[in-house]
């Protein structure tokens with residue numbers, strides 16, 4: 001067995017209603033907490049239980065509601081400015097992946113004084129962050145346990161900051177906060193989490209490790225068993241909590257064994273056509289899996305019964321074909337758009353998407369099969 005490292009969040013608090021236990025983290029967060037979220041999350045009242053919990057333990061809160069999907073640098077700068085002006089002793093991020101990503105960077109930059117432009121890439125952070133607690137309101141990105149923040153830096157380009165400094169002190173997984181998620185968002189974010197587990201399991205990263213692979217399999221069991229229940233009956237607390245747990249485990253897996261071509265091909269779809277991240281992944285997943293199957297068929301066959309238990313007793317070749325077939329049919333069963341043309345992408349836009357995907361070298365190096373420009377174009381054409 002080759003050597004590896006595995007890092008994750010020191011404390012995870014999970015269970016319906018556990019947001020009330022935020023008060024237990026008062027000693028970490030301090031007495032002045034900047035709460036980072038977006039207007040939609042605040043409007044639906046999801047931040048209220050957290051504010052009540054902070055008030056209970058005598059902490060003062062200032063709320064930053066400026067997070068938008070695919071956050072640009074200006075949002076990070078505004079959050080940092082508010083943290084400094086408020087004299088924040090800690091940062092609490094509540095929301096989808098974008099809010100959590102902004103909270104991570106705000107906690108870092110408000111304390112370290114580093115410049116955002118200098119820390120893009122892997123391992124370029126040198127300073128320390130403010131205490132940080134993250135609370136996801138979707139079950140998908142796993143951002144609450146990843147050392148990554150994604151920032152939109154131009155009209156279409158996204159850059160990542162990857163550093164252990166971005167791992168929070170604690171993550172709270174409270175299914176009550178995901179009850180109101182619409183079915184389509186539940187479905188797409190759930191498939192994003194599945195992609196994290198699948199790509200972590202098959203990652204060509206030198207740090208692909210047995211802990212990540214074990215977590216990926218358990219994540220797929222939880223996500224596979226609960227995604228349809230959560231989509232069809234959003235108030236099913238047990239299914240919602242299982243989805244949050246599955247997404248978090250998948251997040252821990254890919255935080256240490258990074259994702260690959262599904263994400264590389266999904267990012268340009270999000271960047272150019274503003275298709276949400278989870279749906280972008282869902283649209284290309286079966287096609288990338290079919291492309292990869294020639295080199296990682298054994299791994300897919302091993303994952304197949306985790307996601308699709310009826311394949312448990314099937315032979316290897318049937319497991320592999322059943323896995324690809326299952327991934328193809330899942331978005332259909334969940335009522336998601338399944339073709340790129342369904343989300344407004346024109347066929348003559350595919351070559352540019354392929355060019356942009358090839359720029360995602362940070363991700364493509366992890367793909368089990370080398371992806372050329374013509375491969376990327378063909379995968380998009382299959383998905384169109």
Ligand SMILES: [Fe+2]
Nearest residue numbers: 141192196277
């Ligand atoms: Fe993702």
